[in-house]
Amino acid sequence: MLAVTGYPGEGKSSWVGSILSHVPETLFIVCDKKGFRAAIGNPKVHDWYAEYDVPQPKPEQIIGVTNWQDFKDSLEHYILDPSKTNDCKYRAVVIDGASDISEFLTEEYEVDDPSVPPGLRIQGWGAIKREWRLLFRQLNQAGLIVVFTVHMRDKSQEIDARSKAEKASTDEREYEKWIVPDIAGSGMWLFLRTMDGYFHLERTGSGAATTINVYVESDGDIFGKSRADYGDSKLMDVTLGKMLELGGYLQGEK
16 A cells, blocks of 8 residues: 655645556545545646646546545445455555545544543544554455555654653653654554555646656655665656556556
């Protein structure tokens, strides 16, 4: 499973659509109403797709969902239904995006609702973690290439770099600012551990001079990883389909 991350507005939704250059049999499950559906209607996206010979997705390849149950039902119908396992027409599924799934789950289990008793909210966080684990297991067993998009946020995490003696003698604390997926609770760490490829997208310039940079390794406060050796920490102006080919992800199909 792979993740494509970046801040809102960097072009994640349009860029993941470039998987079609190498895997035309891709299903897009869109959780963000302003995501892929809006992106593919943008003339600039059409121009970029044409430049890199990326076909446009067909309407039936794009499924929109608005809540957790809707997402689960769509995944079951199009990807996980046992009766369709041997006749699935898709080789890949793009889920746009994981941050929206996190919102669906917090709404489903009411963990952010102050009117819900604290004990029930704690149980809700446990249920959310189990839902993430089940989702990852089901997607892994489906045998498809799985790509998530996910928003980023800044997070200050307390870093305790002092010895026990220093702990006893001072109340000073050190903080390290870093960038993490915008996923609530322990689901964030589970997401990071589960992905075997984590690509950070950065768009620079504007108009005809726009460049899409894809970080495949950590760089400063940007986290990135990949099981593949791309020979560099950053790739420029490459489609997702080409990245899958270069990284060997098309060989195992997941």
